[in-house]
Amino acid sequence: MRRRHRxxxxxxxxxFLWLAGAGFAAAAPAGTEEAEVSAPQPAASASPNYGARKAxxxxxxxxxxxxxxxxxxxxxxxxxxxxxxxxxAGDGLxxxxxxxxxxxxxxxxxxxxxxxxxxxxxxxxxxxxxGDGQADRNSDLDRLAAYARQITRFGTDEENLRIGLWEYYQxxxxxxxxxxxxxxxxxxxxxxxFTHAFPLPLGADYSYRDTWGASxxxxxxxxxxxxxxxxxxxxxxxxxxxxxxxxxxxxxFGGWRVGIRDLNNVYHYYAHLSGFSxxxxxxxxxxxxxxxxxxxxxxYGKPGTSGKFPPHLHFGLYRDNGLTEWSFDPxxxxxxxxxxxxxxxxxx
Numbered sequence: 001m002r003r004r005h006r007x008x009x010x011x012x013x014x015x016f017l018w019l020a021g022a023g024f025a026a027a028a029p030a031g032t033e034e035a036e037v038s039a040p041q042p043a044a045s046a047s048p049n050y051g052a053r054k055a056x057x058x059x060x061x062x063x064x065x066x067x068x069x070x071x072x073x074x075x076x077x078x079x080x081x082x083x084x085x086x087x088x089a090g091d092g093l094x095x096x097x098x099x100x101x102x103x104x105x106x107x108x109x110x111x112x113x114x115x116x117x118x119x120x121x122x123x124x125x126x127x128x129x130x131g132d133g134q135a136d137r138n139s140d141l142d143r144l145a146a147y148a149r150q151i152t153r154f155g156t157d158e159e160n161l162r163i164g165l166w167e168y169y170q171x172x173x174x175x176x177x178x179x180x181x182x183x184x185x186x187x188x189x190x191x192x193x194f195t196h197a198f199p200l201p202l203g204a205d206y207s208y209r210d211t212w213g214a215s216x217x218x219x220x221x222x223x224x225x226x227x228x229x230x231x232x233x234x235x236x237x238x239x240x241x242x243x244x245x246x247x248x249x250x251x252x253f254g255g256w257r258v259g260i261r262d263l264n265n266v267y268h269y270y271a272h273l274s275g276f277s278x279x280x281x282x283x284x285x286x287x288x289x290x291x292x293x294x295x296x297x298x299x300y301g302k303p304g305t306s307g308k309f310p311p312h313l314h315f316g317l318y319r320d321n322g323l324t325e326w327s328f329d330p331x332x333x334x335x336x337x338x339x340x341x342x343x344x345x346x347x348x
Contacts, residue, residue: 277291
């Protein structure tokens with residue numbers, strides 16, 4: 001049985017939300033109570049609702065002028081922050097979160113207020129996005145409408161949208177992440193971008209074990225923030241994810257290194273390379289298994305220093321909470337990606 005999502009007619013509701021959000025007087029579209037939209041079904045391997053979420057962003061984008069991948073990027077950024085802050089935006093299609101105080105207004109005594117007029121009187125952000133007369137914090141369309149209204153106060157073009165995002169988050173990191181995510185979504189045209197690859201070709205001669213947290217001495221006492229994968233000099237190093245190259249260049253500790261940001265707001269760090277692929281540069285979007293460089297032994301000194309240790313790939317993972325980043329053990333993920341890639345290869 002095909003799953004159907006009842007959204008009171010996405011296009012009609014989106015028109016209502018945009019008119020209302022922009023400050024125009026608008027009546028709820030006639031006949032929206034009974035309209036139904038059939039959600040596109042994602043592939044069997046995709047997480048639930050990728051197709052339905054993309055359809056919602058496209059429909060809303062058509063009315064508001066916001067590109068679908070900008071809406072998708074903002075929604076995905078909110079999901080990553082929800083994860084680290086352990087907060088829930090509900091079980092709907094939209095991951096954008098508003099606190100009860102933000103939604104209803106800080107001085108509003110009724111935290112469950114759904115009256116658009118009452119919320120507006122107290123300076124709340126909540127709006128009626130689906131034309132049902134209620135500003136419901138649990139409604140996908142209401143939350144999407146409220147968010148769109150906040151970030152488009154200066155316009156919907158790329159520059160003004162960045163200004164609107166900064167005004168909303170007051171955080172350069174948030175603006176940068178949403179911009180990066182938007183570029184990734186635009187490049188591939190889908191939301192289903194969460195598969196991974198092992199960082200080395202499975203046919204290569206390599207070995208690794210869990211050394212995250214071990215002591216390191218060069219440059220001062222510190223812990224090892226990654227896993228070392230030992231392999232021959234020149235073995236290809238591959239992107240483990242769909243993402244965007246955030247950093248590429250020299251680091252005194254990591255030598256020639258590449259940093260890739262994925263859509264889960266996780267930074268993938270590849271260090272001690274012997275060189276970079278000429279096919280990629282900072283700001284480029286990459287996909288799993290795409291070659292970004294080669295195993296080497298660079299680092300622990302000024303640019304060009306090499307040979308102070310056996311050739312290997314240092315691979316690290318860092319999670320972003322919107323304000324700072326911290327390292328976490330990549331070994332379980334490496335084992336998982338290696339296992340999944342081997343299983344996929346056997347099925348071919």
